[in-house]
Amino acid sequence: MRKLAIVIFICVCLTLSYFTIVSASKVFKTDWELPQSTEQVDTKQRLVLITQELETPFWDKVATGAMDEAEKEGVSLEVWGSYGNNQEEFLKQIEIAIYSQMDGIILQGLDTDEFKNLTKIKAASYGIPIITVANDVPMGDSLRKSYVGSNHYEAGKMIGEQLIADMGTVGEVAVMIDKQHQYFQEQRLEGIREVLQRYPTIDIHYIETEDTRKEVIATTKDVLNRNPNINAFIVVNVEILAAMINEIERRSQIEPYFIYSFDDDYESITLLKQGKVDGIIEQAPEEMGKMSVKLILDWLNNKKVPLDLEGYQTDIKIIKANDEK
Amino acid sequence: MNSIQKKILVLVIAVLFIMVIIWTSLTYYNQKMQYQYNNILERYLIMNEVTNESQQIVATLNNYIIDPTAANLDEINKSKTKILSTKDEVMKFRNTDNNYVLTSYENLIDSLVEIMEQSVLARSEQQTEDYLNALSEASRISKYISEMTLTIIDKELNTYKRVYRSMINNSEELLKLGIWLLPLITMLLLLFAHLFSKRITKPINELTQAAHELSLGRFDLEVEVNSNDEISFLAKMFDKMRININNYLSEIKQKAQLENELQQSKLLLQESQLRSLQSQINPHFLYNTLDMLSKKAYIEDAEETSDLLVNVAELLRYNLNKLENSASLFEEVQVLNQYMNIQNTRFIDRLQFHLDIDESCLDVQIPRLTLQPIVENAIIHAIEPVEDGGSIWFRIIEELEHVRIEIEDDGPGMTEEKVQQMLQLKKTKSEGHFTGIGISNVVKRLSLFYNNHDVFDIESKVGIGTKIILKIPKTGRVEDSETTPDS
Numbered sequence: 001m002r003k004l005a006i007v008i009f010i011c012v013c014l015t016l017s018y019f020t021i022v023s024a025s026k027v028f029k030t031d032w033e034l035p036q037s038t039e040q041v042d043t044k045q046r047l048v049l050i051t052q053e054l055e056t057p058f059w060d061k062v063a064t065g066a067m068d069e070a071e072k073e074g075v076s077l078e079v080w081g082s083y084g085n086n087q088e089e090f091l092k093q094i095e096i097a098i099y100s101q102m103d104g105i106i107l108q109g110l111d112t113d114e115f116k117n118l119t120k121i122k123a124a125s126y127g128i129p130i131i132t133v134a135n136d137v138p139m140g141d142s143l144r145k146s147y148v149g150s151n152h153y154e155a156g157k158m159i160g161e162q163l164i165a166d167m168g169t170v171g172e173v174a175v176m177i178d179k180q181h182q183y184f185q186e187q188r189l190e191g192i193r194e195v196l197q198r199y200p201t202i203d204i205h206y207i208e209t210e211d212t213r214k215e216v217i218a219t220t221k222d223v224l225n226r227n228p229n230i231n232a233f234i235v236v237n238v239e240i241l242a243a244m245i246n247e248i249e250r251r252s253q254i255e256p257y258f259i260y261s262f263d264d265d266y267e268s269i270t271l272l273k274q275g276k277v278d279g280i281i282e283q284a285p286e287e288m289g290k291m292s293v294k295l296i297l298d299w300l301n302n303k304k305v306p307l308d309l310e311g312y313q314t315d316i317k318i319i320k321a322n323d324e325k
Numbered sequence: 326m327n328s329i330q331k332k333i334l335v336l337v338i339a340v341l342f343i344m345v346i347i348w349t350s351l352t353y354y355n356q357k358m359q360y361q362y363n364n365i366l367e368r369y370l371i372m373n374e375v376t377n378e379s380q381q382i383v384a385t386l387n388n389y390i391i392d393p394t395a396a397n398l399d400e401i402n403k404s405k406t407k408i409l410s411t412k413d414e415v416m417k418f419r420n421t422d423n424n425y426v427l428t429s430y431e432n433l434i435d436s437l438v439e440i441m442e443q444s445v446l447a448r449s450e451q452q453t454e455d456y457l458n459a460l461s462e463a464s465r466i467s468k469y470i471s472e473m474t475l476t477i478i479d480k481e482l483n484t485y486k487r488v489y490r491s492m493i494n495n496s497e498e499l500l501k502l503g504i505w506l507l508p509l510i511t512m513l514l515l516l517f518a519h520l521f522s523k524r525i526t527k528p529i530n531e532l533t534q535a536a537h538e539l540s541l542g543r544f545d546l547e548v549e550v551n552s553n554d555e556i557s558f559l560a561k562m563f564d565k566m567r568i569n570i571n572n573y574l575s576e577i578k579q580k581a582q583l584e585n586e587l588q589q590s591k592l593l594l595q596e597s598q599l600r601s602l603q604s605q606i607n608p609h610f611l612y613n614t615l616d617m618l619s620k621k622a623y624i625e626d627a628e629e630t631s632d633l634l635v636n637v638a639e640l641l642r643y644n645l646n647k648l649e650n651s652a653s654l655f656e657e658v659q660v661l662n663q664y665m666n667i668q669n670t671r672f673i674d675r676l677q678f679h680l681d682i683d684e685s686c687l688d689v690q691i692p693r694l695t696l697q698p699i700v701e702n703a704i705i706h707a708i709e710p711v712e713d714g715g716s717i718w719f720r721i722i723e724e725l726e727h728v729r730i731e732i733e734d735d736g737p738g739m740t741e742e743k744v745q746q747m748l749q750l751k752k753t754k755s756e757g758h759f760t761g762i763g764i765s766n767v768v769k770r771l772s773l774f775y776n777n778h779d780v781f782d783i784e785s786k787v788g789i790g791t792k793i794i795l796k797i798p799k800t801g802r803v804e805d806s807e808t809t810p811d812s
Contacts, residue, residue, distance in 0.1 A: 016509040023502040099436040100429035
């Protein structure tokens, strides 16, 4: 009895001390993993990529490409920007980037006066080089060092040619443009026009619209009402696409229409898969990111001076609904 | 140092030690946590300060533009130094995670200061549009600064998320530790207290057990206590006491035995008294009658008969005295003479009695009725059975320490066996003795009286005779009464 009591007592003591020691070691073990503090200022060059369309598949890919390149080159890069084409926020980010005296700024081009003002005057006064990416702004307006991205004129031409190939040389085509007339959209339009003008049998309607959903629907209704025989839509700004297709679907079958768009965002790709869109221009966003970082570093390190002011083209190709299926 | 006290001190120190360890580690831990918390708070406070100071700059700049006095310029300079020093503070927070954004932050502050200086310059040169532009730019930058402050704080939160999380976990673990620690310490203290109290109480229990045994009268068990403190000292003392009591006890037992022997001798004395009384058939009447007869014989001119009767009467009187009283040798010799007169009358020529007495020794005290029974014994054994009679020699010789009394006869003697029987006080029948007191009685009384067996001795050879020797110490009887006999 006494022995049993002693054994039990010892067992209890051992168990208690085991748990106590485990607990104590947990308490006193400080694995706080504080980030290493560095007294010296980071000498790495600081770059920033600013876009108005954060977290869209296209810009995610641009950012990934840029990040990869930055890591490879050993420079710091951050991706800033605004969501859903919030211009005000976008411009503010640019301003902050300039005041923060970044070493280089990679920008999604925006064809507005404020943008041009900022890039032309502010950035230049702080001596910060700017490269536009994906969407260009004319060099004279923005004092950008270079442009990296698709050749939108070429893209427009490709779409036009595809349309001819699909539809034939006779038909009515509606070209949907938003009212902002951004530079890259103008270029696309240019390309389309260039192709379609060759065929007088093709009737072209240039339709301007605001890119809000309501406006798009209203405009689409209007177009369909006025031109009941329309065969094809070319959407220059992808943001118009979804609302427009919605509206067409409400009225009739979507199949008979030939619909083309630029920019491969979620919506457009989904629509492509569903067969509602017949073709989309696929760009090379990762390539853009990569190249833009590389070029701006070349410029900063005086390797390649001056840069090609016309810009550096990345690949474009057209994907059709049939391919996706 | 007192041993039990030492033990208590050790226990207390052990407990104290545990407490101190726990206290120290908890304090250390607390301090560390506090430091972390302070650090975090400090960061946030300093960043917040940057925001405030940037707003302050814009406000002072505005004041200056409205009212370009030296005082306002001074204000501007003051806030400029302030924000620059705060900037240095902030730069200390630089780590690998926030390096990029902190550089931006730093540049933003620099830009603000630069714009401010531009504005001040433009104001002093009265270029209205420029300084107004600069002011609005400054206020925008100030806004950006506060925004970026939030961004940085946000980033800090992200960076330190793990740290904060682990701090929270740690405090939860601390609670658990407390919960485990409490029963563990309780157990350990119980164990310590148990061992400690056992070390103190075990010797006490042993001692109690020993005391119990002692109280039951078992003095032969040794008191043994395994300890090194006062209790063991107590036990040693206790054991000593036990040994002493044991010794006293055996001494008392010895005394009791002695007393028992004494009692026995008294009984023996009483017995001999009883016998002598039995043999006295109204002795006083007999004595008086004999006295009267002696007077009558004297009147009738039978002088010899008268003397004989006187002797018998004297003998009887002496016998009537108490036996336990001692008498002087002189008295004894007198009684012996009277007895011999009677025996001479009886045996006439058959008995030759020779006296050889050293008169100087007659003061010695000896037990009453010692000599007469011995002589009577000699007559019974040496004279009566022999037809031609015999001689008896009675001598008193002075020696160095004793008075030697010899009674010798020339009778048939005794075998050695018989002598030993007599000396060992084997009871023999005292038939035919005048006083009814046998020789063995005499021997016993002598040895009791002198507390010494050497007093009585017999030398005897068959056919030659027997010699009885008494060695009476001159000092007399050592203990007991020295009362002189009264007749």
